[in-house]
Amino acid sequence: MKRSLLSLLMIVCCAVVSWADSPLTSTDFHEAYAEHPMVVMAGDFVTGAIFSEGDLPEPMVKFLTDNKSPIDIRLAVVNKMGWDAAWAMQLVQQTVMGKCKAKDETQLAKKADAASLILYAYAKAMGDYFNVNDARELAHEAVRKNNGKSFTIDLIASLIDAQWCSDNDIYHMYTVVNDVINEYGDHQDMRTEAVNIIMDYMGLYTE
Numbered sequence: 001m002k003r004s005l006l007s008l009l010m011i012v013c014c015a016v017v018s019w020a021d022s023p024l025t026s027t028d029f030h031e032a033y034a035e036h037p038m039v040v041m042a043g044d045f046v047t048g049a050i051f052s053e054g055d056l057p058e059p060m061v062k063f064l065t066d067n068k069s070p071i072d073i074r075l076a077v078v079n080k081m082g083w084d085a086a087w088a089m090q091l092v093q094q095t096v097m098g099k100c101k102a103k104d105e106t107q108l109a110k111k112a113d114a115a116s117l118i119l120y121a122y123a124k125a126m127g128d129y130f131n132v133n134d135a136r137e138l139a140h141e142a143v144r145k146n147n148g149k150s151f152t153i154d155l156i157a158s159l160i161d162a163q164w165c166s167d168n169d170i171y172h173m174y175t176v177v178n179d180v181i182n183e184y185g186d187h188q189d190m191r192t193e194a195v196n197i198i199m200d201y202m203g204l205y206t207e
Contacts, residue, residue: 023162030080032194042080065099089127096120117142174205
């Protein structure tokens with residue numbers, strides 16, 4: 001009887017975690033970049049402290065579309081705006097689409113470089129985290145184009161994978177992310193604090 005109650009309790013606890021949190025909504029790695037002006041601007045934008053007439057602020061657009069901008073900080077900007085600002089995620093997608101002069105996601109997958117593609121895929125997944133199938137495919141294409149050059153690109157793609165796993169393959173939620181950590185080792189183009197924030201949450205699914 002006690003074992004049955006314990007098993008039931010564990011199932012309920014796991015269900016609560018899965019409903020309340022997810023790999024995309026519970027990994028606020030932007031906190032590791034809190035001092036960066038673009039991250040600050042992203043926060044001000046979604047809270048209404050900055051008004052930009054229905055578009056992203058011009059400095060943010062330039063930063064997100066500049067290939068010289070570090071991809072980890074570009075993704076931190078998106079992370080800061082957050083999953084609950086779906087309208088802002090759509091603006092990011094439009095910005096990337098415009099930069100790559102793509103009419104649709106099929107063209108985007110062909111034209112975009114790995115960094116632009118993962119930026120788009122992440123914004124798409126954050127904006128609709130209940131349905132990440134298309135974002136996941138684009139993220140996989142970003143990984144293919146990345147070809148092992150950027151840890152950040154592969155890590156964020158794995159986070160989208162983990163989100164997909166939460167509904168389809170829960171036993172691999174942790175491993176898809178941890179495998180990227182193990183593959184790159186210390187060769188990471190993302191701040192250690194940011195990686196720790198992600199892994200602190202993913203660690204909940206170790207078992």
